[in-house]
Amino acid sequence: LTDIARMQLEAEDYTAAIDSLRHAASLRPADGDIHLQLGKALLAQGEYACSVEALTRASEHIPADATIWHALGQAQQGAGDAAAALEALQRAQASGLQSKELSAQAGTLALQLNKFDIARSNLEAVANDDGAEVPTLCAYAETLEQAQDWRAALDVYQRAIKLQPENNGLIVRLGTCCLELGHTEAAIAALAPAAETNPDELP
Numbered sequence: 492l493t494d495i496a497r498m499q500l501e502a503e504d505y506t507a508a509i510d511s512l513r514h515a516a517s518l519r520p521a522d523g524d525i526h527l528q529l530g531k532a533l534l535a536q537g538e539y540a541c542s543v544e545a546l547t548r549a550s551e552h553i554p555a556d557a558t559i560w561h562a563l564g565q566a567q568q569g570a571g572d573a574a575a576a577l578e579a580l581q582r583a584q585a586s587g588l589q590s591k592e593l594s595a596q597a598g599t600l601a602l603q604l605n606k607f608d609i610a611r612s613n614l615e616a617v618a619n620d621d622g623a624e625v626p627t628l629c630a631y632a633e634t635l636e637q638a639q640d641w642r643a644a645l646d647v648y649q650r651a652i653k654l655q656p657e658n659n660g661l662i663v664r665l666g667t668c669c670l671e672l673g674h675t676e677a678a679i680a681a682l683a684p685a686a687e688t689n690p691d692e693l694p
Contacts, residue, residue, distance in 0.1 A: 495511050496508050496511035496512050496515060496528070499511055500528060500532065503535075505532045505533075505535050505536050506536070508528075508532045509529065509532050509533060509536065509538075512525055512528055512529035512532060513529060516529055516545075521552060522552070523548075523549045523550075523551075523552030523553035523556070523559075524549075524553070526545050526546065526548040526549035526552065527545075527546065527549040527553070527556070527558070527559055527562070529545040530542045530543075530544075530545035530546035530549055530559075530562055530563070530566065531546075531562055533545055533566075534546075534562060534565060534566050534569070537569065539566050539567075539569035539570035540570055542562075542566035542569070542570075543563065543566045543567055543570055543572075546559055546562050546563040546566055547563065549563075550563060555586055556586070557582075557583045557584075557586035557587050557588035558583075558588065560579045560580070560582040560583035560586060560588075561579075561580065561583040561588055561593060563579040564576045564577070564578075564579035564580035564582075564583060564596065564597075564600075565596070567579055568596070568600065573600050573603050573604055574604060576600055577597060577600040577601055577604060577606070577609075580593060580596055580597040580600065581597060581609075584597065591616070591617045591620065594613045594614065594616060594617050595613070595614065595617045595627055597609070597613045598610045598611075598612075598613030598614035598617065598627075598630060598631070598634075599614075599626075599627075599630050601613060602614075602630050602633060602634060607634050607637040607638065610630070610634045611631070611634035611635070611638065614627065614630055614631040614634060615631065617631070618630075618631035618632075618647060623650075624654075625651050625654050625655050625658070625661075628647050628648075628650055628651040628654075629648075629651060629661070629664075631647055632644045632647040632648050632651070632664065635647065636664075636668070639671075641668045641671040641672050642668075642672065644664075644668050645665065645668040645669065645672065648661055648664050648665040648668060649665065652665060662681060662682065663682065665681050666678045666679075666681040666682035669681055
């Protein structure tokens, strides 16, 4: 990278950095790192289509760089191509990149694409972490429901409700799990608060 572009990136002056990196890429088109940094800068600016283009070029020059595939997946997700985004994130994982953030992103995308086994395998470790947030817990619970593992789904929804006790959507899902397990009285007790406020949401 040019010294100017590096300083611009460090200062988060992405507009100026994009101009500098585009110029650098025109001079050194085979430099994968320039395309990578350009793609990341474009991603930070929400210019997803251009980011995908730059990161795809980076992947052609440095195909084993997991950070490229991770960034490419994020850009493709931003561009609305969930299938390509999931494939890129899986390439990042296959290239050795492992993180809770990556697993959560891959799992959520897989769930959107109805690829429940992939979603469950990615979301399990993230959801089982003590710091798991409600959206991750809900996504994981949905994969368990798809597998008809109602007991495990029930446990996950209970954890989510502890974090958001006023969330009627969670209460309804908890009640549904109780019904599937044949726990009618527990389902009625769980659904009572939702019945008072949003009866149309009841199963």
